[in-house]
Amino acid sequence: MTTAIATAGNAAGPQPAVARAGWARQAVGLPEARWALAATALFAAGGLAQLAGAPPAVWWLLYLACYAAGGWEPAVAGGRALRAGTLDVDLLMVVAAVLAASIGQVLDGALLIVIFATSGALEAVATARTADSVRALLTLAPETATRLRPEGGEELVEAASLAVGDRVLVRPGERVAADGLVDEGVSEVDEAGITGEPLPALKQPASHVFAGTLNGTGALTVRVTREAADSAVARIVALVEEASATKATAQLFIEKVEQRYSVAMVLVTLALLTVPLALGAAFQPTLLRAMTFMIVASPCAVVLATMPPLLAAIANAGRHGLLVKSAPVMERIGTVDLVAFDKTGTLTEGTPRVVAVRPLAPSGLSENALLRLAAAAERSSEHPLARAVARAADERGIGLPEATGFRATPGQGVRAVVDGHDVTVGSAAVLAHGAPRAVRDAATAAAAQVESHGQTALHLVVDGVPLAVIAVADRLRNEARATVGRLAGTTGRPPVLLTGDAALPARAVAEAAGITSVHARLLPAHKAEHLREAQSAGATAMFVGDGINDAPALATADVGVAMGRHGSDLALQTADAVIVRDDLSTLPAVVALSRRARRVVVANLVIAGTFIVALSTWDLVGHLPLPLGVAGHEGSTVIVALNGLRLLRSSSWQEAAGEESRR
Template sequence: MTGSTSRTIAPASIFRTGLRLPEVRWALVALALFLLGWALQLADAPEWCWWTAYLACYATGGWDPARAGLAELADRRLDVDLLMIVAAVAAASIGQVFDGALLIVIFATSGALEVVVTQRTADSVTALLDLAPEQATLRATDGTTRVVNCRDLEVGEHILVRPGERVGADGVVVEGRSEVDQQAVTGESIPVSRAVGDDVLSGTVNGTGALVVEVRRPASESVIARIAALVAEASETKAPTQLFIEKVEQAYSVTVVIATLLVLGVPMVLSDSTFDEALLRAIVFMIVASPCAVVLSTMPPLLASIANAGRNGVLVKSAAVMEAVGRTTVVAFDKTGTLTEGRPEVVDVSAADDRTPDEVLALAATVEHPSEHPLGRAIVAAATARGLEVGAVEGFRALPGLGVTGIVGDQRVTVERADTPTAGTVVGVAVDDLVVGRIELVDRLRDEAVESVRRIRELTTEPVVLLTGDRHSVAAEVAEQTGIDAVHAELMPEDKVRAVRATRGHVLVVGDGINDAPALVAADTGIAMGRRGSDLAVQTADAIIARDDLAAVPALIGLSRLAHRYVVANLCIAATMIIALVTWDLAGTLPLPLAVAGHEGSTVLVALNGARLLRRSAWSGSRGAQST
């Protein structure tokens, strides 16, 4: 018996979901027939009446497990489901039809619950896709609008998002200002402000302002589509612990059959037990020794964790990855685009020669306007934000590795990068070879970088590492600001790989660029920043942070460790129940109904225990998890 989960299951939601599933319908029919047979038996109805009801219960509740078990047996695999059906039939053969029917009902009910939680995972993926609207308002270049299907939107087209509407595609705001509710996609509880230049995600809800959004990704590649695809793909994978359990399961099941035969035969040989007495004890032994709960101990917690992480904007590609993240002892960060925003911003403008800072910035923006360099775009953006007039430039020319130059009015304006020992970048602005001012730009740390590094230091046993191709001085300053302990700077991609391989312990690398991809592969676990990360980094990483929130890294480590504790707890529950019930059966007399309730109850318990990791508190609680 295996299963997967997707969210906390309330009784009402089980009923609504269950009615769509044949396993649940048959379990309900089996329960109704069992209750009918029990009522007839208590009412002293003719024996054939209640036997008929009980046998009908056998057929409705046991047909599918029996068919599946026989199919497995044909492939030379012994399925634990078949053991339960054999035990029920054997009970009926010695007149214990009530106990056998009770086993069928509880067994069918536990199987139905397993199917329900599996379906809830599928429903959560479908719900993610349902967040994306089917239609959007396309705005043409002449300002006219028309309604189109979101799946037909192409990169570069503009869509109008009115107040209260869902955003139809992943893109960037080109007009307007509003607040956007992203909770359903990213987990952010408070709507975020969005203006020109800010990213928006498909399926998020616009607030009170109108936005014009330029489409950056087709519908099939949106964050929602990627979350759904990766969660669905991850749900099909198995963790090493689960694979080990499944390997042991076959040998264990065969051992249970052999031991059951011994429990049947030995008492009749060594004592005066009758066949019926020995068979009843053997039936009870087969039931309580079966490993149903052990099989269900591993995957529900891991799959629930994957679904929870996906709901919070972290795409974990497999159950094996989710299990491995918790073993992390060393976290290594890339700098640009990972710890920092990856976009330079103007932080200071100084002026000389009787000019004002605004005049210096306007001159630089004018000559940088045709440039595609990130520094040039940042200067133009700063001038625009200040409401400065960006004029026309003639004779624009890029100076490779240095800057740009051009004619503004009747003066030659040159913007050149200056050497600086700080983490910032300083460019000089010169008019006819006379420096008239300087502009300082920095690649800002992400707001959550310092706190995320602090939490990671609490979770891991080794120092946090910085791997960057930037200068030593820049890397050292970023490390000091964030509290990172070990710095490796001026690295080529192959150098990052060597640094990762030289690091002892279970290494988790977080990066975003093409140059980070080799290190992501070399690490025990690689996590990519998904919003602005390169396609190569996203494809090679084991997990993706869809909204580029560094706080997700320690949260994911904590969630993985929490899932591991749930797995251990489940295995302890399952093993304790098996040992206790087997001991009771061999040393004393364990009633068959109690054996059924104990065995199937532990199976249901471990499945529902794993489903607890679907709660929102499991993600928020994992943020404070300590190392284990």
Template sequence: MRWAVLSLGLFVTGAATQVFDGPQWLSWALYLTCYAAGGWAPARDGLLALREKTLDVDLLMVLAAIGAASIGQVFDGALLIVIFATSGALEDVATKRTQDSVNGLLELSPQEAVVLDASGTERTVAAREVQIGDVVVVRPGERVSADGLVVEGTSEVDQSTITGEPLPAVKTVGDEAFAGTVNGSGALRIRATRDPSETVVARIVAMVAEASATKAKTQLFIDTIEQRYSAVVVVATVALFAVPLAAGADLQSTLLRAMTFMIVASPCAVVLSTMPPMLSAIANAGRHGVLIKSALALERLAGTDLIALDKTGTLTTGTPEVTGVVTLTADLTEDAVLALAAAAESGSEHPLGRAVVAEARARALRIPPARGFRALPGRGVRAEIGGDVVEVVSPGELRPDAVSQTEADGGTAVLVLRDGHPVGVLQIRDHLRAEAVEAVRAMTALTKASPVLLTGDNRTAANLLANRVGITDVRTELLPEQKVDVVGELRDRGHHVLVAGDGVNDAPAMAAAHTSVAMGRSGADLTLDTADAVTVRDDLATIATVVALARRARRVVVANLVIAASIIVVLVTWDLVGHLPLPLGVAGHEGSTILVALNGLRLLSGRAWRRASR
């Protein structure tokens, strides 16, 4: 930027010297210094590209400016250098703003953390040295120094930098907190659950950096034709100079026309049409909690015309709760049935098992010790408790009335067996996400088609939930490979399918889809790796918004290409069939470059995100 400013200052001073009849040598000296200040970087880049056997548009601009000076048009050449340097500086500003908007998140994370050692003594360490399992102390008004779970204290935390939510969130024991968010008036102790390099903030920055290093298919196509097109421009410029000159045309006017042609035919604006809007959209999504992994992923998101949703953990919160206990035998109370089930599930890592244990603890029940724990794949668990064999399993063929009633109500029924005999039914329900109904409505409005629900759950429960949120196409009792088959069927119908999910069992379907979005908080590592985009706060509403933003980025790219190509055609035609003044050609060509760069930058604004979310 400073070289562009210096170049402009020298040009204005040279022009003033010329207008006020100053010494010609002084104006020439100022103009030539302007050449050096504004042209050395493009010349260097162009020569480096030439060493790699590629022809860069920067070199074309410098050659055109030198050609103008060689025939005495030093003012026109200096004007070209100034405008070209300015457009390059604006491109750098656009790229820097895109990077800074995301990299600025890193600065939100404190450099130091207060950690409690084994004796309870506080010690200050670098935030990057916090390890998983460490307990960090966050005092009122301080920034949280690690991603983790609150183990002590209650406070309101401003986490707008991560989730976009304007109101502070109340954090108490068991709640998740994010590095870089601002603590309120209470003191918190947080047990770190992620390595500093894996915090939400760090992942945002890493993914956007990775995205910035990739190119969409449109950009790759432009890069391919740029080299060939630039070579054609050079050949045409030489022909436009040599042929008329051989026919006896005047040297100065012929060279001036050829230099003007080289300038206006150069594809600078075309080259800048694609990446600025795409990187701006990626950065904007990152600021609002959606990580898009690449420009290619953004391009795929823009083509979405049908969305397929997983149920558990995507449409629902993925944290099931026991909502009722039914006893099937007179010698056991509800609490006794629950205590037996919790004892059997105490060694289980399954979400349903954790829900059973959590409910027993919430009721302050004594959970008896269990021996011989064994997982029954696809069925449940088995353990020996007080001499009895207790099983907590899916109902299968054993279907007491309580099982049928629970499933009819949209819940999940779990059967408790003692020595092979049913003694109780646990009624478990997974809660619908608060934003699910509105999110499905937005998806339907965006794609003009109801989302498809893909689930391994039973038909009754799935249909009840689908009716609540407005989904009409429901595929139930699906194994992971069957979800892939459904996605293949939808693709065969000509749909561009987006799959949203969170579990390992969703990963194959996400990989088979055209594009995919993972739920960031609850998502399994494999799912996060497979997805093209990740919604950090598990907000379903952002799926439709990010697709709409991707579509808008695509429209901006198309508009930029039309603007750039139209101006090139007009200016080239004018130069070939008429007389295009060099300053006007320079202004038109570089003006279009500046215009497309600024047009792409519009997608960085908060207004662009709000418009996409409507």
């Protein structure tokens, strides 16, 4: 059948032609689905009319309408292919359906039309990609920027017009308009979309900033170092498009052999018709024999040998929380032998949480009392670490007093008056120099111990005296370690971690998850490059991620899997599959289910091939009655279809998961 080319996130912006192609695929996919539904409805109506004893003209008319609704598109496509010098199975299926109707087997022909129309529509819809997500990525960078004039003053200009060397002002809460270096100012910038780091990064003079990242509470003056077309965001778009264009188009077995098979089938059919006629044979029996051969040799059972098991596996996986976007993807999942994970939001929950409150010797206060002071001071801050502290107090049921005189200093922390005490929470910069040296050294040692585990240390200072160190970390998903272990057993190779986060937290999460191979501080291009290197070495790679920065890797991997609940639009559109409920335990199960589906496909192909060879040989060397040929052909079709549909049962998922867990 005709394969819709699955490209991920084809975009507008720098590549308008690619964008138009993406929209064209979407425009094709939806009408195909509507025509397939119409054909199915007409087929069902014809069947009901026939069972109800309606006049033959009624159900014949309904079946013929089914032919028209489901067959016109493959007929037109097959005609175009024929004019281009190729012959595909779609056209042969339409011809076989028409021939079946011409000898009175209108029901069989209509069923054939419905099967092909439905499978083609499912594939077209599943593989269609829109340009929306990449357009959204490009709009992360603001359309306008505040440029500072060399002679003084400022002006509002289009961000796309910024040139290298321009100086722009980025106010609190604004997005950075261009890649550049900070000239003046101090602030914290949320770079999670580009680098994957979960916490805002401190920016000060000489720090790099990226277009589209979100500025915090401080004002920054940025000197542009890259034009818009060469920004980090634009490079992510280009990487996604390049990976999508070069990623091999997935094909099912029948699609790989359809051209040769179709030509051979037509040549034999023509030979069966022309050679006997040239030797003086009667026309009618010769035509009947050739038609019989074309029907019994048509690869209906071969197509159904492939599609139903894979589509049934897709439906089964969907019921268990994993959406696979096409049959070729489901087929390919079973070949995966290397799994790579992103860290933040994938192996971890993506939300910083307080994991410990460490009182220092002179505090004399309980953990809850210390957390109460810290949370009261942090409550007015929008920083992710502040929200983690406030959430921890709420989860423990700690009531918070009012705080006054709140002040936030980028890169340091917050300060407020709580219950008459001067409370400061933040980095090591907030340690009071007036406190005894031994206390400051104890606070520094406690923070170093926290950070050695890949956690973030927050100092709590009350009235100038360090009283506690609060450890904050992104928590590992509950099922992550078991999933990593089972994937290692299933694929025969331990998973790897590819993250843009710093080395210490990356190693801490990897150790907790049971991963030994860690690559940290990776930009989007570096993640994709690691996957390409593995593929060059012969690996079939699956990448699991959730962020904008993961999109190039998702597009490059043989199978890209996105986290559904909190995944970015670009990641969800680029991925081949989506974990709807963010439950990583579905991954080893779907790999096992795909392998089971592939085994069913092989068994079905053996069954279908046996029937085709036997019936075709009978027709060639003997006399195969047409009704018996149709019965044998349809019987093999029913057998392989029912065998494939066994994978719809929930027990198939459980059995596949059980097979995987016993490895």
